[in-house]
Amino acid sequence: MADTLYTSWGRFPQIAQQGLRLAWRGDELPEPLEGTSSLLPYGNGRSYGDVCLNRGGTVIDTRSLNRFVSFDAETGVLRCESGVLLSQILELCVPKGWFLPVSPGTRYVTIGGALANDVHGKNHHKAGTLGCHVRALELLRSDGSRQLCTPDENADLFAATIGGLGLTGLVTWVEIALRKIDGPLLREESIKFANLQEFFRLSELSDADYEYTVAWIDCIAKGASLGRGLFARANHTDSKSQVVDVDRGARVSVPFQPPFSLINRLSLKSFNAFWYMRQRQKQHTRTIHHRPFFYPLDTIGDWNHIYGPRGMLQYQCVLPGEDGRAVLRNMLSDIASKGSGSFLVVLKIFGDRESPGMLSFPRPGVTLALDFPNTPDVFRQLDRLDAMTREVGGAVYPAKDARMSAESFQSYFPRWKEFAGFVDPAFSSSFWRRVTGDKL
Amino acid sequence: MSQVLVIGAGSAIAEATARIYAGRGDRLFLVARDAVRLDIVADDLRVRGAEQVDVLVADLTDHDRHAEIIAAAMDAMPELDIVLVAHGILPDQENCQQNVEDTLYSIDVNFLSVVALLTPLANQLEERAKGTVAVISSVAGDRGRQSNYVYGSAKSGLDAFLQGMRNRLSKSAVHVLTIKPGFVDTPMTAHIPERGILWAQPEDVAAGIVKAIDKRRNVVYLPGFWALIMLIVRSIPETIFKKLSL
Numbered sequence: 197m198a199d200t201l202y203t204s205w206g207r208f209p210q211i212a213q214q215g216l217r218l219a220w221r222g223d224e225l226p227e228p229l230e231g232t233s234s235l236l237p238y239g240n241g242r243s244y245g246d247v248c249l250n251r252g253g254t255v256i257d258t259r260s261l262n263r264f265v266s267f268d269a270e271t272g273v274l275r276c277e278s279g280v281l282l283s284q285i286l287e288l289c290v291p292k293g294w295f296l297p298v299s300p301g302t303r304y305v306t307i308g309g310a311l312a313n314d315v316h317g318k319n320h321h322k323a324g325t326l327g328c329h330v331r332a333l334e335l336l337r338s339d340g341s342r343q344l345c346t347p348d349e350n351a352d353l354f355a356a357t358i359g360g361l362g363l364t365g366l367v368t369w370v371e372i373a374l375r376k377i378d379g380p381l382l383r384e385e386s387i388k389f390a391n392l393q394e395f396f397r398l399s400e401l402s403d404a405d406y407e408y409t410v411a412w413i414d415c416i417a418k419g420a421s422l423g424r425g426l427f428a429r430a431n432h433t434d435s436k437s438q439v440v441d442v443d444r445g446a447r448v449s450v451p452f453q454p455p456f457s458l459i460n461r462l463s464l465k466s467f468n469a470f471w472y473m474r475q476r477q478k479q480h481t482r483t484i485h486h487r488p489f490f491y492p493l494d495t496i497g498d499w500n501h502i503y504g505p506r507g508m509l510q511y512q513c514v515l516p517g518e519d520g521r522a523v524l525r526n527m528l529s530d531i532a533s534k535g536s537g538s539f540l541v542v543l544k545i546f547g548d549r550e551s552p553g554m555l556s557f558p559r560p561g562v563t564l565a566l567d568f569p570n571t572p573d574v575f576r577q578l579d580r581l582d583a584m585t586r587e588v589g590g591a592v593y594p595a596k597d598a599r600m601s602a603e604s605f606q607s608y609f610p611r612w613k614e615f616a617g618f619v620d621p622a623f624s625s626s627f628w629r630r631v632t633g634d635k636l
Numbered sequence: 637m638s639q640v641l642v643i644g645a646g647s648a649i650a651e652a653t654a655r656i657y658a659g660r661g662d663r664l665f666l667v668a669r670d671a672v673r674l675d676i677v678a679d680d681l682r683v684r685g686a687e688q689v690d691v692l693v694a695d696l697t698d699h700d701r702h703a704e705i706i707a708a709a710m711d712a713m714p715e716l717d718i719v720l721v722a723h724g725i726l727p728d729q730e731n732c733q734q735n736v737e738d739t740l741y742s743i744d745v746n747f748l749s750v751v752a753l754l755t756p757l758a759n760q761l762e763e764r765a766k767g768t769v770a771v772i773s774s775v776a777g778d779r780g781r782q783s784n785y786v787y788g789s790a791k792s793g794l795d796a797f798l799q800g801m802r803n804r805l806s807k808s809a810v811h812v813l814t815i816k817p818g819f820v821d822t823p824m825t826a827h828i829p830e831r832g833i834l835w836a837q838p839e840d841v842a843a844g845i846v847k848a849i850d851k852r853r854n855v856v857y858l859p860g861f862w863a864l865i866m867l868i869v870r871s872i873p874e875t876i877f878k879k880l881s882l
Contacts, residue, residue: 201831219648219823222672260648260823263676264683276683288684 278308644723
C-alpha cells in the first residue's frame with residue numbers, strides 16, 4: 197500500500213502518498229505518476245510533518261541511491277549519492293578516523309534529506325549547519341539538465357538547494373567535508389541545572405570549550421524550577437577505553453501502534469520528574485560512544501508509534517536576543533501549565549555561523565524543540581507559540597512542522613520569494629503549497 | 637581475501653552481495669550490460685574497501701563472449717574463489733503468452749545464457765578442484781504457476797542443471813550453490829504494487845547468500861521461511877493445484 201510506504205515521522209498529516217523509485221543516479225528524472233501533478237524527492241521519511249509529502253503528487257523514493265562515489269581518507273572529503281543514510285556514512289568513516297561535520301538527532305536520515313532540511317546538531321555554536329560543510333552537489337532538474345552546484349559555481353542555486361526542502365530539483369550526489377576524530381568515543385559531562393537562568397549561564401561557560409552542548413529540560417516543572425534540566429557538554433576524545441561499539445541498530449522496538457497516545461499528563465509528569473532526579477550528583481562525567489550520545493532515540497525502533505494512530509506534532513523554534521529569553525520563559529510556562537509537551541524537550545544555543553542556505557532555519561538565539569500528541573487543543577496551543585516566536589523575530593523549523601500558517605512562514609523566512617524563483621517548475625510539496633498559500 | 641566474479645552486477649541483489657565482499661577487502665570483477673551503471677557500482681565498491689575492482693561490459697545473451705568473460709576474470713583474478721551469477725529478467729507473463737519472441741528471450745536470459753556460461757566455467761573449476769559457483773534461481777522455479785510460468789520454467793530448468801553440476805563437481809570439491817529468493821524489493825519488482833510481510837530487502841538476501849557461500853550450503857531459500865512455504869506449495873496435488881489461481 198502506497199500510504200504505508202510514504203509517511204512522515206510525525207504520522208501527521210496522514211495521506212495516501214504515491215511514489216516511485218529512482219534506482220540509478222544516471223537515469224532521467226521520471227514523469228509524475230498518472231493523475232498526479234508534481235514531483236518531490238523523498239529520503240527516509242524522518243522529517244516530522246509535510247515537507248517530505250506531496251498530496252496529489254508523486255514522491256521520488258531516493259533510498260536506492262545509496263552508493264558512495266569517492267572518499268579521500270587523507271582529506272576527509274566524501275562524495276556519495278543522496279539516498280545514503282548518515283548511519284552508512286558513519287559505518288564507513290568512523291573506523292578511518294572521520295566523523296560527520298554535523299549530526300542531527302537520528303542517524304537514519306539520508307544525506308539528501310539532511311541537506312534539503314539543512315540540519316543542525318549539538319555543535320551548531322561551533323560548526324553551523326550541515327550546509328556549511330557541503331562542497332558540491334549535482335542537481336537533476338525537470339528540464340533534463342544536470343547542474344553542478346558549489347559555493348562558487350551556480351552559487352545561487354546552491355544556496356537555494358541547501359535547506360531548499362527538495363523543491364529545487366533532485367540532488368543526485370553530495371560532496372561533504374568530514375571532521376577528523378581520534379576515535380569513536382566522546383567525553384561527556386552532564387550537569388544538573390535548577391532553572392532557565394542556570395541554563396543560559398552554563399551555555400555561556402561551556403560553548404567556547406565544548407564542541408557539543410545541549411540541554412534536556414523538564415517541561416512540567418513550574419515556578420522557581422521552570423526550565424530545570426540536565427546540561428550535556430562533550431568533546432571527542434582519543435580515549436582507548438573499552439566502550440561497546442557494536443552497531444545493533446534499534447535494540448527494542450515499539451511492536452505495534454497503541455490505540456491511543458501513551459503520552460499524557462500523568463506519564464509526562466512521572467517521566468520528567470524521574471529523569472531529573474535520576475542523576476543524583478550535580479555533575480556526572482563519563483566516556484560514551486558516539487551512538488548513544490548523538491542518537492539516543494535510535495535505539496528504540498518506531499518510537500513515533502507511542503503517540504498512537506493520530507500521530508504527533510513537533511515544534512522547534514529559534515528565539516533571538518534578550519527578548520527571546522523572555523519569550524522562552526513565557527512559552528515554557530504555557531507548556532507547563534497545560535501539562536502537555538513531551539519526554540524529550542531540548543534547549544540549545546545556536547551560534548552565529550551562517551549557513552549558505554537561503555531558507556535555512558538556524559540563526560543566533562536559543563532553540564527549543566519538543567513534541568505534542570495530536571489532540572484537539574494542540575493546534576491552538578501551537579498557534580500561540582507561533583505568535584510568540586513571530587513577536588521576537590524568530591523562526592520555526594520546517595522539517596518539524598505540519599501546521600504553521602503561510603503568514604508565519606513568510607515572516608520566519610523573509611527570503612522565501614527569492615527562493616521561489618529557484619523552485620523547479622515540476623516540483624512541489626504539501627508543505628510548500630500550504631506556506632505559500634497556493635499562490636504560486 | 638577472496639577473488640569474486642559477479643555476473644549481472646547491476647542487479648540489486650548482486651550489488652548488495654558485492655558490497656559485503658568489498659567490506660571484507662576482497663577483489664572483485666564485475667560484468668554487466670550497462671556501462672554507466674557498472675562504473676557507478678564499481679566506484680561504490682572501491683570506497684567500501686574492495687582491494688581491486690575490474691569491470692567488463694557484456695550482454696550475457698551474446699554467448700560468444702562468455703569465453704572471453706571467463707578468461708578476462710581469471711586473468712585479473714588468478715585464484716578466482718567465488719562466481720556469483722545474478723543476471724536475470726522478470727518477464728511479463730501475459731505479454732509472453734502473446735509473443736513467442738519475448739518468451740524465448742526471457743528463457744535465453746534466465747536459462748540458456750547461464751547454461752552457456754557455466755558449461756566452460758564448470759570445466760575450468762573442475763580442473764582447478766576448488767571454488768564456489770553461486771547462482772540466483774527463484775522460488776518460482778519450484779512449481780509452475782499461471783501467473784509467471786515462463787520465468788518459473790527457466791528457473792526450474794536452471795535448478796536441474798545446477799543439481800547435476802553439483803553432483804558432478806562435488807567429486808572435485810567445487811561448491812555449487814542454488815539460491816532461491818522469494819519476493820525481494822528491487823527495481824526488477826518495482827512494478828508490483830503490493831508490499832507485504834513476505835517481502836525482503838536485497839541487503840538481507842545478500843547477507844544470506846554470503847552466509848550460504850561461507851557454509852558451503854547446496855540450496856538456500858532466502859529468507860529461510862520460503863523453504864516452508866514452497867514445501868507446502870509443492871505438496872499440493874496437481875489435480876487441486878491446477879484449479880487454483882496462483
